[in-house]
Amino acid sequence: MLNQIKEIAEKLTPRLIEIRRHFHAHPELSGQEYQTAAYVAGVLSSCGLQVQEAVGKTGVIGHLTGQNSDSRTLAIRTDMDALPIQERTNLDFASRHPGIMHACGHDVHTTVGLGTAMILSQLSQNIPGKIRFLFQPAEEIAQGASWMIQDGAMRGVDAIFGVHVFPSIPARCVGIRYGALTAAADDLEIFIQGESGHGGRPHEAIDAIWIASQVITSLQQAISRTQNPLRPLVLTIGEICGGRAPNVIADQVRLAGTVRSLHPETHANLPHWIEGIVKNVCQTYGAKYEMNYRRGVPSVQNDTILTQIIEQSSREAFGNEYVEIITEPSLGAEDFALYLEQAPGSMFRLGVGRCEEINHPLHHPQFEIDESSIFTGVVTLAYSAYKYWQQYSQN
Ligand code: NI
DSSP: OHHHHHHHHHHHHHHHHHHHHHHHHSOOBTTOOHHHHHHHHHHHHHTTOEEEEEETTTEEEEEEEOOOSSOOEEEEEEEOOBBSOOOOOOOTTOOSSTTOBOOSSHHHHHHHHHHHHHHHHHTGGGOOSEEEEEEEOOTTTTOHHHHHHHTTTTTTOOEEEEEEEEEEEETTOEEEOOEEOSOEEEEEEEEEEOBOEETTOGGGSBOHHHHHHHHHHHHHHHHHHHSOTTSOEEEEEEEEEEOSOTTEEOSEEEEEEEEEEOSHHHHHHHHHHHHHHHHHHHHHHTOEEEEEEEEEEOOOEEOHHHHHHHHHHHHHHHOGGGEEEOOSOOSOOOTHHHHTTTSOEEEEEEEEEOTTSOOOOTTOTTOOOOTTHHHHHHHHHHHHHHHHHHHHHHO
């Protein structure tokens, strides 16, 4: 089966590269993936898949039914959206849409999803169950997964695989991570209300800017002194806004930030813990406060058995030297986590790094990939899907 998959993948590669370049040249922002979705739907139906459009707004689902002796459904999820970035590569297939760029590799993900569907549709007689290809919109704004789930994309799904490109892993390699892959990411907003006054008479005012700086400092110190250092926690205030004139004490400050954590207990306790600190500081100096804490996406926790399937598939397909076990999680966020609340799953990192060249990070205006990664991606996913059924039909 592996040889058949590789053979088909090899034949398909020139076409897949063409498809990827098409997506790269025509990026669309989160929730506006109309052309991409139409293109995806066209390819899926040309492979004989049953296609569902406008799932989760601009999402697409392709249904592939194998022999049907097993009623299990495996989902494979890829995302389609681009970023509001002005591309600065010199590629001849660089973005034709000003200010929009596939700088997170979702053009590769969509292509790999399509390539896997093309391969498995040719081998459907070897697949005992059903595969559902989820082409998700709006990952960059962490909305698309929940839109898809609301529209029933995960109904009846038993397991799910996902993929994300990674520039610091060389192309032709696959990165496998057991357990936590990405962090839970929440949004924090704090308003501090003091009292305005003359810049030369601080004792008659309540300085919201100074109190805000105390809040930030206290939060950062409290992380190091009250949180378990073996459970990562990052709190970044990325926005601060307040004051109107250099000689007027500010009465209002707004702070906004992101809070990243990995451990479920740390995550659960965050609003309470943060509010305790904000409240103490504000009370001490006579200010009022309001805090809004919004839960974002949870941490991606890869399932052990499904991760083993991907690891074994890639070891067999490419050899041990092309498989990297990732030892550290990332504090980035990924809405793939929301699917994992519906069914167990695993997401792997697809190496796209180019030899002897600068590999710009994800979301960089000069981000570019080694296209040999497309072959690696489709073979990994197609063979992992096959091995998933092998494993479960034996049990
Ligand atoms: Ni991404």
